[in-house]
Amino acid sequence: MxxxxxxxxxxxxxxxxxxxxxxxxxxxxxxxxxxxxxxxxxxxxxxxxxxxxxxxxxxxxDSQPLAENHLADVVVTAPSDTTPADALLADLLGALQRRDPALGLCKDAAAFWRTVAESPTLTARSREIAERAERALAHALAERSGRQTGDPETHLLAGALCGAYRAAVGQIRQRAITGEDPSRVLDELGPTIEYLFSHLRGLAQPLPPPS
Amino acid sequence: MxxxxxxxxxxxxxxxxxxxxxxxxxxxxxxxxxxxxxxxxxxxxxxxxxxxxxxxxxxxxDSQPLAENHLADVVVTAPSDTTPADALLADLLGALQRRDPALGLCKDAAAFWRTVAESPTLTARSREIAERAERALAHALAERSGRQTGDPETHLLAGALCGAYRAAVGQIRQRAITGEDPSRVLDELGPTIEYLFSHLRGLAQPLPPPS
DNA sequence: ACCAAATTTGGGTTCAGTCTAAAATATGAC
DNA sequence: GTCATATTTTAGACTGAACCCAAATTTGGT
Known part of the structure; x- marks a missing residue:
């Protein structure tokens, strides 16, 4: 010990x-x-x-590990009457408001993400992590809806949600890198993000007709 | 000459x-x-x-170039009363039915994609292409809706659509690689894909309220 | 046949990453 | 404390991708 x-x-x-x-x-x-x-x-x-x-x-x-299970965690820990889309939306807006370093919304975090953006190798690695995060999310969605892991439906859903989430984070980080004011970023992107995810909501809950 | x-x-x-x-x-x-x-x-x-x-x-x-403008082309060439989601859905189902090599739905194409899947380097490269395709799609969406390039909304939308599309293609290719029968793949995934994109439809057309 | 431009080549270098075998070092038993 | 053992570290050699330069070759035009 x-x-x-x-x-x-x-x-x-x-x-x-x-x-x-x-x-x-x-x-x-x-x-x-x-x-x-x-x-x-x-x-x-x-x-x-x-x-x-x-x-x-x-x-x-090693110093700033990318959380590849974050998306899955968000969905798993969300209250059961919340749709995955809403859970992710809330997470994103929350991170935005608390100026989460993962979004690059503070001096050193912005520098970190700039370094990533400037290196093809690091960018490639972060894409790889994103892919694993998507798989983890698919797994979490399957669990949540009592479906078996590997169900194509959960993968497609995860693809759409993760795609939207990643695009949003990408927009935020890009602005953070160029040194834009965090509260301006919030004002500028918050409504758009909310709008997008609200439309994604409907696609979460209802299982496909068993035909 | x-x-x-x-x-x-x-x-x-x-x-x-x-x-x-x-x-x-x-x-x-x-x-x-x-x-x-x-x-x-x-x-x-x-x-x-x-x-x-x-x-x-x-x-x-070089022998089998990845078309990084395909998604954008699909959206650009779609009739103006079609939503981007529907255009992509039609493209996907069409490719599925015509056993498009890009999906790995024939002997040698399956081998090609297996080779890609087995090499981290090639997988990384194809992720890179996918990212460029997403940007091109965002650009096309902006053009289509008369918005200026770089509008965050088009990027988020492109992220969701591209995420769904990529996940679908991924599922198809995976099955193609494991040698599953193409018509079985169509039966198995067709409805799911249709279901998903039908829910994505709503998110395409209406611009966000100007607040 | 000759000159200028483009292409190919040889040789050298860097850097990531792997392997093996040999040194250095900690641990546990006595 | 000392010795045998296990673990860590190291040196050294090697591969493969990719870049650079300067010399040699080839081609086009005349």
Whole structure:
């Protein structure tokens, strides 16, 4: 339980790597920093770096991990008389109002997402996460409606909801990156988002006719 | 006009690269073939290969290019009394019935998409294309509704429509890959797709209240 | 046949990522 | 404390994608 010296050192090494990586990426961008450089500055060999972080991207997202289960959680924890669309809408508006860092609505979060946007590799990784989030959402929707996992209907529904959600987040982040005022973003996008999701509402609850 | 020897040779080289790549990829998969090998078998240097195809993925998708403007085209060319959702639905069902290769609904197309699915790199690339397709769709929607490009509403709408479309195509391709009978796929997914898009219909036409 | 422009090539370099075998280090038993 | 064992770290070599340059080749026009 007390975690021996071995375990402690491992955590230190890991933290050292993650932190120096984070600092370097922040000041120079993802593609302008090599893993070798990070390892050197963390006082460790390149092999050790790859031992803790299988890819360079993992080194980046360690400090600010992308929550791939967020959408599913939102839907699962929503009260049972709420449609998935409404649950996601509420989540989005809430995040907007509380200036959630995941949306880039504060100085350093904006810098984080700018770094992501500037690197094709990181953008690709975040698309991958989004895809996993969509699958998780499909799973959650299936659970909620008592359907078996893998039911095509839940996947299509998840696709539409996730597509809308991602587009909304994308618009928000884009504005956050360009340094737009958060409350202006809220005013500008809030109604549009609300409008869109209100139309998505109808598509959630009724199961398709069993024909 | 007649295309001199120079141009002819270029096309030959290009074709040789594309074809040998295609053959190698088909029989061994994307990651099990190196650009060096392709170049060698095409009787050309590695540098020349990269001269014609900036990345290895381009070498793959040259034979079966992903149409990143398809969605936009569908919406643009649809009769003006049709909603975008209906246009996309019709396109999808049409492709399903005519066993469009883009859906993997024939032997070699299924193999193509299996190869894509088995390679993280190729999957990433196809996600990238999908994103561009979504942007193009947003642009087309803006055009259609006389709005200015970049209007957030069109982006959100495109996100939802594109999300649904992609999920549908994903389901179809997955079944095609596992060798399911195309007409069974149609029976199984057709109604679900129709159901989903019919609910998306309402969200297309009415512009948001000007507040 | 010759010159200029375009194409191809060889060689070199960087960087991510993998592998193996050898050093360094912690742990537990005595 | 010391020794055997397990774990971590390291050096070193290697592959594959991708970029760069300068030299060699080929082609088009004359």
């Amino acid at each position: 007390t975690m021996g010296l071995r375990e402690t050192k491992k955590q230190q090494t890991r933290a050292a790597l993650s932190e120096t990586a984070s600092a370097l990426f922040r000041e120079r961008g993802f593609d302008q920093v090599s893993v070798a450089e990070i390892a050197r500055m963390a006082g460790v060999s390149v092999n050790t770096a790859f031992n803790y972080f299988p890819t360079k991207e993992d080194l980046f997202f | 007649t295309m001199g020897l120079r141009e002819t040779k270029k096309q030959q080289t290009r074709a040789a690269l594309s074809e040998t790549a295609s053959a190698l990829f088909r029989e061994r998969g994307f990651d099990q073939v190196s650009v060096a090998e392709i170049a060698r078998m095409a009787g050309v240097s590695v540098n020349t290969a990269f001269n014609y195809f900036p990345t290895k993925e381009d070498l793959f998708f």
